[in-house]
Amino acid sequence: MNYVLLAEQFFNGFQLGIILFLVAAGLTLIFGIMDLVNLAHGTLYMFGAFFAATFVLLTDSLILGMIIALPVMLVAGILLELTVLRTLYERNHLDQVLATFGLIIFFNEFFLIAWGPEGTGINLPPYLSGIILLPGGITVPEYRMVIIVSGLLVALFLYLLVSKTRIGMLIRAGASNREMVGALGINIKLLFTLVFGLGAVLAGFAGMIITPITQAESGMGESILILAFVVIVIGGIGSIKGAFIAAILTGLIDTMGRSFIDVALLQIMNAVAAETAGPAISSMLIYILMAVILAIKPSGLFPPKGA
Amino acid sequence: MNLAILKTPRGIYNSILILLCIFMPLIAPAIEQEFFTDVFARIMIVTIAAISLNLIMGYGGMISFGHAVFIGLGGYAVGIFASHGIESAYIQWPVGILVSGIFALIIGAISLRTRGVYFIMITLAFAQMIYFLSVSIEKYGSDDGLTIDARSDFGIPFFDLNDAMTMYYTVFVLMAGCLYLSYRIINSRFGRVMRAAKSNDERMHTIGYPTFGYKLTAFVIAGMMGGLSGLLSANFEDFVSPDMMFWTVSGELIFMVVLGGMGTIMGPLGGAIIFLFLSEVLSNITEAWHLIFGPFLILVVLFARGGVEGFFAKFEKRDD
Numbered sequence: 001m002n003y004v005l006l007a008e009q010f011f012n013g014f015q016l017g018i019i020l021f022l023v024a025a026g027l028t029l030i031f032g033i034m035d036l037v038n039l040a041h042g043t044l045y046m047f048g049a050f051f052a053a054t055f056v057l058l059t060d061s062l063i064l065g066m067i068i069a070l071p072v073m074l075v076a077g078i079l080l081e082l083t084v085l086r087t088l089y090e091r092n093h094l095d096q097v098l099a100t101f102g103l104i105i106f107f108n109e110f111f112l113i114a115w116g117p118e119g120t121g122i123n124l125p126p127y128l129s130g131i132i133l134l135p136g137g138i139t140v141p142e143y144r145m146v147i148i149v150s151g152l153l154v155a156l157f158l159y160l161l162v163s164k165t166r167i168g169m170l171i172r173a174g175a176s177n178r179e180m181v182g183a184l185g186i187n188i189k190l191l192f193t194l195v196f197g198l199g200a201v202l203a204g205f206a207g208m209i210i211t212p213i214t215q216a217e218s219g220m221g222e223s224i225l226i227l228a229f230v231v232i233v234i235g236g237i238g239s240i241k242g243a244f245i246a247a248i249l250t251g252l253i254d255t256m257g258r259s260f261i262d263v264a265l266l267q268i269m270n271a272v273a274a275e276t277a278g279p280a281i282s283s284m285l286i287y288i289l290m291a292v293i294l295a296i297k298p299s300g301l302f303p304p305k306g307a
Numbered sequence: 308m309n310l311a312i313l314k315t316p317r318g319i320y321n322s323i324l325i326l327l328c329i330f331m332p333l334i335a336p337a338i339e340q341e342f343f344t345d346v347f348a349r350i351m352i353v354t355i356a357a358i359s360l361n362l363i364m365g366y367g368g369m370i371s372f373g374h375a376v377f378i379g380l381g382g383y384a385v386g387i388f389a390s391h392g393i394e395s396a397y398i399q400w401p402v403g404i405l406v407s408g409i410f411a412l413i414i415g416a417i418s419l420r421t422r423g424v425y426f427i428m429i430t431l432a433f434a435q436m437i438y439f440l441s442v443s444i445e446k447y448g449s450d451d452g453l454t455i456d457a458r459s460d461f462g463i464p465f466f467d468l469n470d471a472m473t474m475y476y477t478v479f480v481l482m483a484g485c486l487y488l489s490y491r492i493i494n495s496r497f498g499r500v501m502r503a504a505k506s507n508d509e510r511m512h513t514i515g516y517p518t519f520g521y522k523l524t525a526f527v528i529a530g531m532m533g534g535l536s537g538l539l540s541a542n543f544e545d546f547v548s549p550d551m552m553f554w555t556v557s558g559e560l561i562f563m564v565v566l567g568g569m570g571t572i573m574g575p576l577g578g579a580i581i582f583l584f585l586s587e588v589l590s591n592i593t594e595a596w597h598l599i600f601g602p603f604l605i606l607v608v609l610f611a612r613g614g615v616e617g618f619f620a621k622f623e624k625r626d627d
Contacts, residue, residue: 037424087609093424094370098565099608101558106601113595226435226554229428237424279443287436291417294429298420 007138009259010252015144017251018151022206023224024231024243025158026199032175032238032304034192036085037093039100041203041228042221043107047076048204049216050111053120062125066208070201073208077200081193089192104222112218119217128212147209154205155244162240171195175238175304227254230290236300246301250286257282317619321573324580328479332472346587348475350579351482352539357563357575358485359532364561365570366493367525368505369419372427373434374560377407377530379441379552381537386453386547396459404534410437411530415523431554441549452548459542468542478539482576485532490572492528501525562604568616577615 027041051072056065084103088096111119130142162168170191173181182188206224207216214220231250235242262278269277293301312318327334328351335343356378363369384403393399418429442449458468468474492498504511504518511518541547550556559582567578585603589596613620 031424037427084605091608093427094364094561094565095608097370097372097427098558098562099605101562102601102604102608104601105555105597105604109595109597109601113598222554226432230432233425233428233432276444276446279445280440283439283443284436287432290429290432294417294421299425 004137005259007134007136008140009255011140011144011148013252013255014248015147015151015251016255017248018148018155019206019210019224020227020231020251021155021244021247022151022202024228024235024247025155025240026202027225027228028232028235028238028240028243029171029175029195030199031232033171033178033195034089035178036089037096037100038085038199039097039225040080040085040103040107041199042223042225043104044073044077044080044200044203044221045207045224046107046111046216046218046221047200048073048207049211049220050115050120050207051076051204052208052211053122053216056122057120062122062128062212065122069208070205073201073204074197077197077204078193080200081196085196086189086192108218108221115216115218117218119215119220121215122212124212143212147213150209154202158202158240167194227286230286232300234290234293234300236302236304238304239300239302242300242302250289253289254282254286257285261285315619316622317616320577320615320619324573324576325483327580328482328576332475344471344475346583348478348543349540350583351478351576352536352543353560353563353583354576354579355482355485355539356533356536357560357567357579358482358489359529359536360560361564361569361571361575362489362492362532363522363525363529364564365574366498366505367501367522369522369526370427370561371430371526371529372554372557372561373414373430373432374529374533375552375554375556376434376437377411377533378537378540378556379437379547379549380407380410381534381539382541382547382551383441383447383453383537384534385459385538385541386455387447389455389457390447390453394457394460396461399459400538403538404531407534407537408527408531411527411533412523415526415530419519419522419526431557434552434557435554438549438552438554441552448548450549452546452550455541455545455547458545459538474543478543481535481539485535486572486576488532492525493572497521497524562607566607566614568614568620571614571616574614574616581615 023041023045026044027038030036030038030041048069051069052066054065055068055072056062059065059068080103084099088099091099124143128143128146132140132142132145134140160168162171170181170186174188174191174195178188181191207220227250231246232243234250235244235246258279261282262274265274265278265281297303313322328347331347332344335341335347356374359377360371360374363371381403384406385399388394388399388402414430414433418426418433421429441447447453458474461468466473468477493502500511500516500518500521504516504521508518537547537551540551563578563582564575565578566581567576568574586596586600589599593599607614611618
């Protein structure tokens with residue numbers, strides 16, 4: 001086994017995990033507090049990618065573009081909440097699923113028409129396109145490190161927000177008993193809007209920082225959304241800690257599986273069989289992980305208390 | 308059955324749906340829209356999947372967001388066997404239905420232990436797992452899918468699925484059979500337990516019904532029926548691909564059931580007809596028909612609870 005490759009794939013997996021966490025954290029908060037199944041959460045991720053691409057193009061600066069895109073993301077999230085999603089809180093899960101499915105269909109088509117099937121991208125400025133050399137000959141692209149560090153900073157910020165501030169206290173209280181928070185005189189509608197805005201910013205931020213590596217394209221939200229579902233089911237719906245651990249776990253297992261499972265299979269079967277079975281098994285790996293965890297703990301690793 | 312029911316608006320509407328299915332091969336040439344026959348064959352194939360989804364979602368309260376996976380499993384049973392030169396329907400069909408059933412048993416056993424929103428996400432995730440599996444296997448076409456050279460062979464003289472009319476009426480008879488089967492299931496003791504579990508699971512437990520087994524059985528029946536839809540689709544299109552079980556197809560199936568009227572026997576047929584005709588018409592008007600379809604879907608959810616059947620049911624009450 002090649003340890004340099006192993007380490008590099010570890011960073012790739014960790015980076016995927018960070019992106020998954022950013023999307024899953026908002027999703028799990030919105031579900032935990034508003035009891036809303038928001039399929040359109042992946043759409044917010046796509047919003048982030050396109051907003052960032054647009055503003056980076058306009059300002060000709062990666063950092064400035066992203067800084068402008070963040071408040072725009074917040075506004076977009078709040079507008080979406082006020083116009084459509086707010087009416088869905090009182091509805092059952094089926095209505096929520098269908099209505100947000102309708103939002104996905106609309107916005108995917110919208111961005112497809114506006115930017116074409118190839119979408120658009122962001123070029124990395126020279127100061128971010130270098131490579132970091134770690135001890136032992138391991139190389140990590142600078143920008144990948146930026147994603148990991150900024151994701152971890154957001155995770156830390158989220159932890160402090162939820163556990164140390166008054167807003168965080170309300171969020172935690174809302175997650176365990178919505179009606180009671182409302183009964184205590186808290187403006188629950190405002191809290192819901194704020195939480196949705198926060199979730200939108202987190203998902204949008206994930207979309208922004210991934211765009212220089214991938215692309216901003218129509219339909220990009222749904223592949224990440226379904227992975228984020230796996231993450232929050234594993235982590236326990238409503239738990240940010242669970243989302244973080246499950247996201248990193250899912251990112252690592254998915255990436256490592258794709259790189260190393262055919263190597264591992266070579267030990268037990270011939271080359272032709274391993275080449276066929278490798279991609280098949282690695283594409284199913286995280287779903288098998290989810291099935292195993294659910295078989296043992298049906299409410300995920302960290303089910304929120306009181307739910 | 309009481310024939311008076313046929314004279315209500317809802318009865319007339321449902322009769323028209325069935326008559327359209329029966330006579331479309333005659334109507335289509337008469338109005339010089341030959342392709343309507345193909346559209347209706349597709350509608351009836353999709354209806355079979357919608358009936359099976361309605362069974363668990365409308366009557367059992369199990370919102371499966373991965374139902375298209377069974378269409379895919381049934382379809383690939385035909386495709387994979389055909390690619391190995393095995394064309395006998397007596398191998399393809401039982402295996403396709405059995406594989407769908409076994410897969411339903413496995414994901415049902417895992418996901419029915421959870422409730423509500425977990426169920427939606429888990430069924431979606433497992434369906435995506437099979438989707439990605441089908442994409443990853445190059446031997447069976449990956450993204451490009453498999454072209455099927457020969458339709459399922461039943462070995463009966465004068466019964467050849469390559470004949471367009473034989474194919475059409477085979478689909479019709481099977482769809483009608485599934486409608487009847489769902490009617491019988493809903494009104495059986497089994498169906499009543501399932502419906503009662505939907506309205507109050509704890510009460511059913513308390514009075515001594517192990518509802519898990521009932522729900523799992525319903526889920527497996529629905530899975531097998533979905534597999535049948537896939538077998539027919541593969542035969543009709545002469546083609547299978549991962550696209551037939553993409554998650555959006557599952558979403559569309561849910562929408563058809565809701566549009567037609569969830570928890571009604573004939574709802575899935577009406578929903579499938581309206582949905583597929585609407586998408587046919589809209590996509591002829593503009594390429595960007597999803598821009599209209601998305602908001603339409605949201606409006607139906609927000610303002611038209613009960614779907615078309617619900618609309619006619621309201622009508623009936625006013626008559627009384």
